[in-house]
Amino acid sequence: MKKRHLFTPGPVDVPPEVLAAMAEPLIHHRAPDFIPYFKAANEGLKYVFQTRNPVLTFAGSGTAAMEAAVVNTLSPGDRAITVEGGKFGERWTEQCRAYGVEPIVLEVEWGTAISCERIMETLRANPDVKAVFLTLTETSTGVLTDVETICQAIAETDAISVVDAISALGAERCLTDPWQIDIVVAGSQKALMLPPGLAFASISPKAQALVAKSKCPKYYLSFEKALKAFAKDDTPFTPGVSHIRALCVAAKMIRDEGIENVWARHARLGRALREAAVAMGLKVFAKNPSNVVTAIEVPAAIDGEKITKILRDKHGVTIAGGQEQLKGKVFRIATLGWANDLDVVAVIGALDMTLAEMGHSFERGAGLAAAVRALSA
Numbered sequence: 001m002k003k004r005h006l007f008t009p010g011p012v013d014v015p016p017e018v019l020a021a022m023a024e025p026l027i028h029h030r031a032p033d034f035i036p037y038f039k040a041a042n043e044g045l046k047y048v049f050q051t052r053n054p055v056l057t058f059a060g061s062g063t064a065a066m067e068a069a070v071v072n073t074l075s076p077g078d079r080a081i082t083v084e085g086g087k088f089g090e091r092w093t094e095q096c097r098a099y100g101v102e103p104i105v106l107e108v109e110w111g112t113a114i115s116c117e118r119i120m121e122t123l124r125a126n127p128d129v130k131a132v133f134l135t136l137t138e139t140s141t142g143v144l145t146d147v148e149t150i151c152q153a154i155a156e157t158d159a160i161s162v163v164d165a166i167s168a169l170g171a172e173r174c175l176t177d178p179w180q181i182d183i184v185v186a187g188s189q190k191a192l193m194l195p196p197g198l199a200f201a202s203i204s205p206k207a208q209a210l211v212a213k214s215k216c217p218k219y220y221l222s223f224e225k226a227l228k229a230f231a232k233d234d235t236p237f238t239p240g241v242s243h244i245r246a247l248c249v250a251a252k253m254i255r256d257e258g259i260e261n262v263w264a265r266h267a268r269l270g271r272a273l274r275e276a277a278v279a280m281g282l283k284v285f286a287k288n289p290s291n292v293v294t295a296i297e298v299p300a301a302i303d304g305e306k307i308t309k310i311l312r313d314k315h316g317v318t319i320a321g322g323q324e325q326l327k328g329k330v331f332r333i334a335t336l337g338w339a340n341d342l343d344v345v346a347v348i349g350a351l352d353m354t355l356a357e358m359g360h361s362f363e364r365g366a367g368l369a370a371a372v373r374a375l376s377a
Contacts, residue, residue: 004316007347009139009167009293011189011196012337015253018193021246029241035233041244042230044251048169048192048259049184049202051176056226058199059240062166062187064221065199067095069162069183072223073131073207075215076100080131081122081159083114083145086138087323088164096133099216104129110326111295113145113288120153130210131160137168140323142286142295142332144172148179155180160207166190169200170254171266171292171336182207188243191266191292193250193337197243203227266291269335269344272374276348279370280355281362285330293320293334299360304328307354315350341375 006013027033045055058064070092074080078101082092085108096103104126108114114134123129132154136147151161160182165174169184170191176184181204188198203211203223211223225236254262270291274284277296285295298304304321305328311317320332333351335343348367356364 002316004318005343005346006318007333007335007343008318008320009190009332009334009336010187012191012193012334013339014195015193015250015338017253018246018249021249022195022242024242024245026241029235029239034241037245037248038235038239039233041247041251042233044248044255045200047255048251049176049186049200050174050178050259051184051202053177053202053204054227054230055200055202056223056230057235057239057244058201058221058226059197059238059243060199061189061196062164062185062199063091065166065185065187065201066091066164068199068201068218068221068223069133069185070095070101071099071216071218071221072214073160073162073183073210074099074101075213077102078130079104079126079128080133081106081119081126081129082133083108083119083135085112085114085141085143086110086135087140088138088166089135092133092135092164101216110141111143111285111287113143114150116146116150116153119150123154123157123159127158129159131162133162134164136163136165136174137172137290137292139167139293139332140295140326142284142290142293144168144286144288144290147181148173148175151179151181160204160210167292167336168290170259170262172290173263176202188247191262191337192247193253194243194246197240198247265340266335268375269339269341270294272341272344272371273333273335273348275374276344276367276371279363280352280367281360285326292336293332295322295326295330295332297330298328299355302355302358302360304331306358307331310354310357311350315353317347317350319347344371344375
């Protein structure tokens with residue numbers, strides 16, 4: 001049986017302790033013995049989010065939390081700013097339009113990040129904007145956005161800031177309260193080291209004021225219902241019981257390592273990947289790269305889609321290809337969640353063998369040497 005390794009920006013490899021928690025016998029979500037798990041999970045989420053605000057949990061993917069952020073804070077006819085610098089930034093625009101919210105779309109060249117100045121210029125020109133939707137790490141391009149500067153500037157206006165941190169939370173620095181982010185959304189299958197199935201949203205008091213006025217249709221994803229239940233350590237609908245018990249374990253692992261150390265580990269792994277790629281004669285696509293996922297340009301005369309297939313079928317290594325306009329032009333490698341130094345060595349070694357087989361001209365082993373140097377620094 002071939003051993004398989006996940007280097008995608010979600011799902012990620014899940015620690016055995018977390019998988020074991022999911023395999024425990026089920027308990028009823030309305031029984032008293034579930035409450036301690038739910039309370040522990042909520043406290044763990046507050047630590048990872050770096051917030052004192054409620055962090056709501058929904059059974060669904062991260063996109064469910066994105067949609068919840070739109071429908072619970074806005075009304076048909078409201079205006080919002082969305083930033084399109086990749087596939088997932090576009091999702092904010094699509095969701096706004098689906099509910100009759102008018103998006104003011106700021107297009108950004110793929111591979112680059114939006115500036116705070118451009119956001120604020122747009123806000124000043126459109127003072128009726130209710131929300132600004134941002135992406136911390138655009139996983140289709142590997143770009144990191146300076147949401148700290150942007151959200152602190154937005155906090156001085158009447159608009160709320162909403163950040164998609166689905167892939168980034170727990171991997172990149174994201175300080176919800178100190179950075180004055182009103183809503184942060186995330187998903188379970190990324191740096192939180194869980195299988196897909198849970199979506200999260202932290203809600204500031206400023207955002208909660210909009211929740212009370214929102215007229216977009218919602219039912220299952222209602223923040224109002226979820227906040228009311230949250231105050232009683234409960235959920236309005238059936239939660240992902242096994243996922244939440246596993247979340248307690250994963251959150252404890254993060255707390256035991258220390259969130260600053262978790263961020264530093266991801267930074268070290270991301271840097272090693274980028275330096276290894278350059279040493280192999282490759283080019284990193286993002287101008288402001290994230291540590292969550294590294295997008296690497298496909299060398300000339302190489303079939304970009306074939307790279308991912310050889311890695312998967314021959315070496316048991318699953319990475320991600322390019323999306324939309326980048327399909328076949330980049331491939332993406334993530335070292336996310338339960339990842340360590342040897343994971344970087346493994347994926348670079350597999351990439352070395354694959355590129356050599358495909359005829360890419362480079363110094364064999366140079367990427368491995370660069371990775372080891374970066375990891376040893």
